[in-house]
Amino acid sequence: MELLKKNIRMTWQKAKAVTQITLEEDRNVPDSRPDTESIIQTKGVVRLEEVKSSQGQIHIVGYLEVHILYTAENEAHTLHRLETKLPFDEMLNMEEAQAGDSIDLEKEIEDLNVHLINSRKLSIQAVVTFRASISDLYDAQAAVELHGVENLGTKTREIRPLSLTVQTRDILRVREEIPLASNKPNIGEILWENVQLRGTDIRVLDGKLDVRGELFVFVLYNADDGSGARQWMEAALPFQQILELSGAAPSNVPDVEIDLSSASIEAKADYDGEPRLLGMEAVLELSIRLFQEETVEILEDVYTPDMELIPQRKEETYESLVVRNFSKCRAGERMRLEAKKPRMLQICHSQGEVKVDDIRAEVRGLKVEGAVYVTILYVTSDDAMPFALMHGNIPFQHLIEVEGLNENCRYLLRASAEQLSATMIDSEEIEVKAGIDLNAFVVEQHKENCVFAVESQPLDLERIKELPSITGYIVQPGDCLWDIAKEWHTTMDRIREMNHLEGPIQPGMRLILSKKIGMGAQEA
Structure with a gap:
């Protein structure tokens, strides 16, 4: 007797935790920069250097990169840029965490404030939230077929599980060169930049992932013409890249998160040697999960008139797709x-x-x-x-x-x-x-x-002898042929043959039932 099983690969969230840290430091304006008159704009980026799990804890090491655009305290009110780093080393308590766990860590700057203490000193205050979660893979198992049993009747049920087929992380780099419009002066110094990721679209191909989207770029710069004029430009840069991904199939249901990890912009020379190009490099981090939706007939019960079959059951959890909207x-x-x-x-x-x-x-x-x-x-x-x-x-x-x-x-x-x-x-x-x-x-x-699992044991002949050899039966609402065969110790094929059934049974139908017993279908 051989029992065939279906494995349904699942992922479940073992633990999650949230922590919030406050960073507060004073920074001096470098000697190479003029005095500060007023702050125009600030932005921050959380950079992670190490995320490591241990028993009951997650260790997070990194820094907050702060960029500041300010007006100088001079007659021309020139614009200048400052950059500084605020390091952090945080232990996040998570009781279920163990060494070697795979950690999903979301980071968010809840608040960033920069104000002047004086023209040469700045006060920086920031609140950063970390949301950590740990997921594990496991296989839910369900029997689908039983082989090696004579006169076997099976009762099945259809389920539509969503099975995890691919789980991984990857990085895409997008590099573009943006030429200045002909009416724009050459680039002297880049004062400020902003890159936004918009309109992402993921398509699953055979062994590949098609990643599309748009990077919207803004650059503010000083002109390189001696006038000190401030210029700016915007550009929408569509991109498409094919990522090799083993195990991917067009029938997969994708759940892919794309995050713009970092973006850098620098002035570059064009063919004439003039600084009229903006070189941009963006790093996209992808958290990839691909699922396969299947239709599976699992065993609900088994029966044979030749022996007692006792199914062993346990509770399993699986998920089915409701919608991807x-x-x-x-x-x-x-x-x-x-x-x-x-x-x-x-x-x-x-x-x-x-x-x-x-x-x-x-x-x-x-x-x-x-x-x-x-x-x-x-x-x-x-x-x-x-x-x-x-x-x-x-x-x-x-x-x-x-x-x-x-x-x-x-x-x-x-x-x-x-x-x-x-x-x-x-x-x-x-x-x-x-x-x-x-x-x-x-x-x-x-x-x-x-x-x-299915256990077998000899028939209870005394109980079977109490059943009549031939019975007349009227089909009741909710009856199915499998239940009738098991109750009256016969087979579905025998019922169909004796009653000349070609289609499903209906309530009120009259059936003749003949019990069957013993190896080799010996009649009692």
């Missing part, structure tokens, strides 16, 4: 400058970050609420402060339609800005419109008592 929503808002802010002459650049505040499961699907946090750099009418920054947020809400959503479902939502536009209404007001991508991955968790 790609939604888009629009949001817009008018924003006014604060009274203390200088008036606006021209918009330089706008950027937005999508944050989801709440996700609620409703009858029709997932109700998502959040906001796009917008930052706008603009040219002012104040010569003492040539550039200024405007902040605001655009609230949004959207219903992601999900049929079959219930309390056993779990979901993963990724939100990002697809596009962002800002238009001046007047010197004090801006209209901002945003397009938001909402990608939902919803699965339902099931618990099944699966057969994992």
Whole structure:
């Protein structure tokens, strides 16, 4: 007797933990830089140098890279850039953690404030949140066939498990050269840059992954013409790369997270030797999981009139796909400058970050609420402060339609800005419109008592002798041929043959049943 089993590869979250750290340091302005008059813009990037698990703890080492754009305290009010690093070494307690665990670590800068102590010293304060989780792989097993048994009757049930086929991480590098427009002066010094990842799309090919998207680039620079004029430019750079990925198949269901890990921009010479090219290199980190949706007939029960078969069962958990939904929503808002802010002459650049505040499961699907946090750099009418920054947020809400959503479902939502536009209404007001991508991955968790072994023992002949040799039976609602055969100790084939059945049985049908017993189908 041989029992064949189906393995369903699963991943489950063993543990998760959240910690928040506060970084606070003072930094002197380097001697090579002029005195600081006012701060225009700041940005921070969390760089991880080591993430290591041990018994009950996760060790996180890295630094916060802080960039500062400021106006100098001189007659020309020139713009300058500062960069500094705030190191951290944090132990995150996680009781279930063990040495060698694979760790998923999300990092988010909750707050970053830089203010002047004096013209030569800055105070930097930041709050960084780390969300760590540890997942394990395991195989759920369910019997699908039993071989080596005479006169076997099987009762099966159809399930549609989502099995993990590929889980890995990888890196893509996108390199582009951006030429300056002919009416722009040569590049002297790059003062500020911003690179945003938008509109990503993942397609699974045979043994490959097709990664597409757009990098939206902004650069502010000093002209190299002796005038000290500030210039800026924006460019949308579409990209497509093919990533080799063993085990990938077009039928896979992808769950891929793409993160813009870092981006650098430098001035480069063109064919004439003039600094009129911007060389950009972006590093994209990919967390890849590919699933295969299958239809599997698992054994629910087994029976033969030749011996007693006793299925051994245990509870297994598996997941099935409910929906993979790609939604888009629009949001817009008018924003006014604060009274203390200088008036606006021209918009330089706008950027937005999508944050989801709440996700609620409703009858029709997932109700998502959040906001796009917008930052706008603009040219002012104040010569003492040539550039200024405007902040605001655009609230949004959207219903992601999900049929079959219930309390056993779990979901993963990724939100990002697809596009962002800002238009001046007047010197004090801006209209901002945003397009938001909402990608939902919803699965339902099931618990099944699966057969994992079958024991056999001799028939209870005394009990079988009590059954009549031939019985008349009227089919009841809910009856199936397999249950009738097992109860009256016969086989489905024998019932079909004796009653000339060609189709399924129906309630009210009259059947003649003849019991069958012993090896070789010996009649009692």
